[in-house]
Amino acid sequence: MNWLNKEIAERWREEGRRYASEINEYVRIGTETGWPEGLEPPAEDERRSIAGEIMKMVRAANQAGEATTLRELIPPASWPLTAAFEEQLQPVKPLTFLKDRSLLVQAFDSSGHHMVYVVNGKGISVCTGISHAGGAADGEWTALADEQGIRIVRGMTAAQEGEQVVRFLWSDVKRQLKEAVPNMESLADIEHPEQALEEIIPFDEGRKVLLVSSYGIYLLRNENKAILLHPDHAQRQEYEMEDTYIDMPHGDVSPDGKWIAYGSQSSDHMLQELKTEALFTIYPISSYPHYSRFSKNSEEVWFNACHFYNGATLKVPLPHLKQNEKCSETDEWPVMNEEMRVYAGAAVKDGQILGDAYGYLKLIASSGEEIWRYFVGSTISGMTVSHDEKLLAVGTYGGMLHLLRLDSGEKSEYSIGTADILELDRWVLWRNQEPLRW
Numbered sequence: 001m002n003w004l005n006k007e008i009a010e011r012w013r014e015e016g017r018r019y020a021s022e023i024n025e026y027v028r029i030g031t032e033t034g035w036p037e038g039l040e041p042p043a044e045d046e047r048r049s050i051a052g053e054i055m056k057m058v059r060a061a062n063q064a065g066e067a068t069t070l071r072e073l074i075p076p077a078s079w080p081l082t083a084a085f086e087e088q089l090q091p092v093k094p095l096t097f098l099k100d101r102s103l104l105v106q107a108f109d110s111s112g113h114h115m116v117y118v119v120n121g122k123g124i125s126v127c128t129g130i131s132h133a134g135g136a137a138d139g140e141w142t143a144l145a146d147e148q149g150i151r152i153v154r155g156m157t158a159a160q161e162g163e164q165v166v167r168f169l170w171s172d173v174k175r176q177l178k179e180a181v182p183n184m185e186s187l188a189d190i191e192h193p194e195q196a197l198e199e200i201i202p203f204d205e206g207r208k209v210l211l212v213s214s215y216g217i218y219l220l221r222n223e224n225k226a227i228l229l230h231p232d233h234a235q236r237q238e239y240e241m242e243d244t245y246i247d248m249p250h251g252d253v254s255p256d257g258k259w260i261a262y263g264s265q266s267s268d269h270m271l272q273e274l275k276t277e278a279l280f281t282i283y284p285i286s287s288y289p290h291y292s293r294f295s296k297n298s299e300e301v302w303f304n305a306c307h308f309y310n311g312a313t314l315k316v317p318l319p320h321l322k323q324n325e326k327c328s329e330t331d332e333w334p335v336m337n338e339e340m341r342v343y344a345g346a347a348v349k350d351g352q353i354l355g356d357a358y359g360y361l362k363l364i365a366s367s368g369e370e371i372w373r374y375f376v377g378s379t380i381s382g383m384t385v386s387h388d389e390k391l392l393a394v395g396t397y398g399g400m401l402h403l404l405r406l407d408s409g410e411k412s413e414y415s416i417g418t419a420d421i422l423e424l425d426r427w428v429l430w431r432n433q434e435p436l437r438w
Contacts, residue, residue, distance in 0.1 A: 001069065003060030008053050009073050016075055016414045019045045023416055047080035055081065058428065058436055067437035075414045076426045076438040078377030079359075082398045088430040092401050093382030094393035096135025096142060101386060102158035103393050104133045104142075105401055107429040114195055116144075117435070118158050119401065124427060124435050125158075131192075134200035137255035139387040141165075143202040143209055145194040149173070150220070152206035165206045168220050170194075176226035177218070181233055185243035187215040198249050203257040210260060212251040216244035217262045230262055230270060254294040254301070255347075259318065261292035261301045269303040271316065280321060285335065286312040291342040296349055300366065304342035309357040311341035315366070336368045344383035346392060348406075355380030355394060363419070372419035376402050391424075401427040 022042035030039055047054075054074060061070035082089060095104040095116065102120040104127070109115045114131040117124050127133075132145040142156040149169040156162035170193055177188035187193050199212035207222040217230040231244055251262035260272045269282035269289050284305035291304035291313075304313040314333040340356040351365040359378050363371040378398030385392050385406075394402040408422040415423070428436040 001061075001064075001066065003057050003064055003066070004073060005053060005057060008050050009057070011050060012047055012054060012074055015045065015047050016077060019047075020414050020416050024418075045080055047077065048083060051081045051084040055085070058438055062434075062436050071426075071438060074438075075412070076423070077414070078396065078398045078400050082378055085430065088433065089378075089397065089399045090429070090431045091381035091397045092395035092399055092427075092429045094384045094395050094401065095133045095382070096384055097139060097386045097391070097393070098135075098142065098156050098158065099139060100157040100159075101391065103384075103403075104135075105393070105395065105427075105429075106132060106382075107399075108431065117429075119403075119427060120158050121425075122158075124437075131194045132197045132200055134202065135384075136202045136206070137253070137257075141202045141206045143200040143206075145197060145200055147192065147194060150194075150200065150209060152202050152209070154206065166222050168209065172224060173220065173226050176224065177228065180226060181216075181228050181244065184233065184236060184241075185215075185245075186228065187211070187213055187218065187244070190215060199251055201251070201253045203253045208257075210251055210253050210262075212249050212262070214245060214247075214249055216246065217249055217251050217264075219260070229260070229272070230264065230267065248288060248290050250289070250291055252292045252294055252301075254298040254318075255296060256298040258298065259294065259301065261294065261303070263289040263292060263303070265289065269305075269316075271301060271321070282314070282316055282333070283331070284312075285314050285333075286310075291345065293345045293347055293352060295352070295366065296347040302336060302345070302352055304337075304340070304354075306341035306357075309341050310339060311356075313337040313340065313342060313354065313364075315368075334368065336364055337362070337370075343380040344394075346383050346385040348385060348389050353383065353385070353392065355383050359396065360417070361392075361394065361419075372421075373417045374404070374419040374421060375416035376400070392421075399428060399430040401429060 093106045102118050105117050116127040116130040116133050129146045130144050134143045142153050144151050151164050152166040153162040153164050174188040190196050196213045201210040209220040211218040219227045246264035248265040263270050265288045271280040286305035287307040290306040294301045301316050304311050313336040315336050342354045344355045346353045353363050355361050357379050359376050361374045378396035381397050382395040390407050392404040403425040405422045405424050409420050411420050426438045
């Protein structure tokens with residue numbers, strides 16, 4: 001281990017233990033006592049002063065093939081590093097788990113284009129030519145986007161792509177969109193639409209795909225039909241707007257494939273039942289709609305709207321909505337959280353794991369009760385959970401991919417939060433450098 005500086009590594013461990021212990025106690029007291037005036041926070045984390053030396057060791061340990069030893073001697077952390085390496089940071093977005101528990105994750109190449117990696121216990125490799133991907137709720141179907149179009153494959157693993165069942169060519173999609181959205185710039189006018197995508201969600205055994213992009217939210221159907229869901233075309237024309245560009249696009253498909261939820265910064269929360277095409281408008285309880293996610297049993301949809309770095313999340317019970325067949329601005333929906341600006345989330349049987357702008361994960365039950373919280377150290381950029389709910393993949397704007405064991409039943413002395421979960425692995429996917437395992 002020629003790469004190891006024992007003195008700096010020991011300083012890193014001691015300060016990490018000290019800071020985690022003190023910040024956990026500070027939060028516990030504040031939560032239990034209502035954050036009284038005069039409650040003193042712990043001293044600042046001093047590890048920032050040795051961030052450069054730590055990253056040198058991380059790189060050298062990877063070159064020596066000793067990432068496991070590195071993790072034992074220098075427990076990973078994000079917040080002491082991000083300020084020292086701001087120019088190299090970039091958002092990392094976990095996309096979907098595959099049938100063999102491998103993970104597809106998106107980052108960027110040296111020219112700033114989206115690229116997709118496959119990550120598993122053996123290492124990391126590039127999915128050549130793929131710029132975006134997404135998975136169905138059951139894990140059986142995977143959507144892969146490239147320059148030619150989107151192909152839906154079944155049973156993909158790290159070793160093989162699986163069986164192609166549907167293919168949507170961009171040439172066909174663009175032509176259909178030009179017909180559906182005439183005289184207005186849309187995704188059809190983008191030279192590389194695969195680079196503009198935020199989400200790709202295949203469903204109905206791969207016959208349908210929800211596309212979420214900064215140039216609109218679309219539904220693709222296997223019968224060669226592309227539909228603009230949002231923004232509303234007629235409304236844009238009425239106000240003489242020339243394109244379909246939207247900020248903060250987001251969307252989700254219910255696990256049973258019966259509902260779509262979507263929206264953007266300037267919209268309300270939108271909810272559509274696919275069979276009847278009934279469209280419901282849900283009024284947000286904060287400023288700007290930012291997030292939507294269905295529950296694992298398809299009985300609820302959670303919507304978040306943000307205000308700066310904070311926000312509020314409400315829950316809409318779908319059986320109640322169907323019984324009433326309409327909703328109004330006076331409807332009061334259950335509030336799940338009144339603090340978080342939610343960037344990403346994952347539905348699990350116990351509720352939803354929400355990731356916020358401050359770098360916290362919180363598991364919140366359907367009742368609104370917080371079950372646990374866990375700090376990853378940087379603004380959350382993406383999240384997905386394995387189909388058995390044992391492994392959670394979290395990406396951050398600090399360029400980190402965290403792989404967390406949800407059923408570990410224990411916690412590290414270096415972790416911040418109340419969750420009895422363990423980080424099993426971490427990848428540093430910084431701009432213009434080779435991936436580093438930590």
